Amino acid sequence: MNLHIRLALLHDAGAIARIYNAGIRSGNATFETRTVTVEERCRWIEQQEEYHPILVAETEGQVVGWASVHPYRERDCYHGVGEFSIYVDESHQGKGIGKQLLQALVEACARRGYWKLVSRIFDFNHASRALCQSCGFREVGVYEKHGKRNGRWVDCVIVERLIEENLD
Template sequence: MEEKTGILSSSSLSIRPAQARDLETIRDIYNQGIEDGFATLESAPKTSGDMLAWFEEHRGRYAVRVAEKGGEVVGWASLNRYAQRCAYDGVADLSVYIARTERGTGVGTRLLEQLERAALEQDFHKIVLLALPFNAAGRKLYRKAGYREVGTFEQQGMLNGRRVDVMIMEKLLGERGAAE
């Protein structure tokens, strides 16, 4: 049931591990993010094959969670490999994408909570993310969840034919992260 404010009540949304049957919807939501041009520097829509390969890379430690409302997937989040060097095995990169119709309703918050639990279970001590500075909704979500802005890479990527800055954010998990 949705409250009048549009914010989801806990009973109307469930978070669960993603399954192969979710990949088409995950792809559709990701492609919305690509099309909107404020959540990723990706420019080409993802294919079913792209998503299958991505999903295979997310076995084991690199969790993918989906948010389900009324039997439909309305958002997803994943832990991704941060770097190939073993020195960074305790650090995960984060992705969060919400269906256009569900943005701002609390889906992202719930996904982050569950993904952080999964990260702790897999012995990650820190989550990092790259965000576009002009993605106000994403920055608000991450700040609310306790992520801090670390810095900005100037002119780090290309988006729609122009160079854009990319902001780095992080959150320490566990005891130290909870205290800060």
């Protein structure tokens, strides 16, 4: 499979929304329950800053996954820490796309000066946990009963990866 990873463009908004909405419906990846519109994803892409990239993975002209990073916290001391999200189209999962996309996001963040990436993963989302581990992330803790999804409490595993070349 020929995979091309690049920064998201406005015309990617429909695919990004479709993939994210499938993640919402699955209940495996986010506490969000309200689906997003293409217009909302367009505004998100338009507001993308150089320091906070949104990447898409494309094969045969079709966007099959996306990853993004946003500020971890607003305080200046956390400027080099990013919180990331990654979603792969259901029909393309298990093909290595997530790994290539996450590796590209780490590289893009390294070039921008980040020293750490973090995220939270539902404890039962073993595929995402394995993906992060394969990309050098470590599990550092668990937020117990972090939120409710479909009326039940969900624990979240906290993952982090240091970007060694930016530690001084």
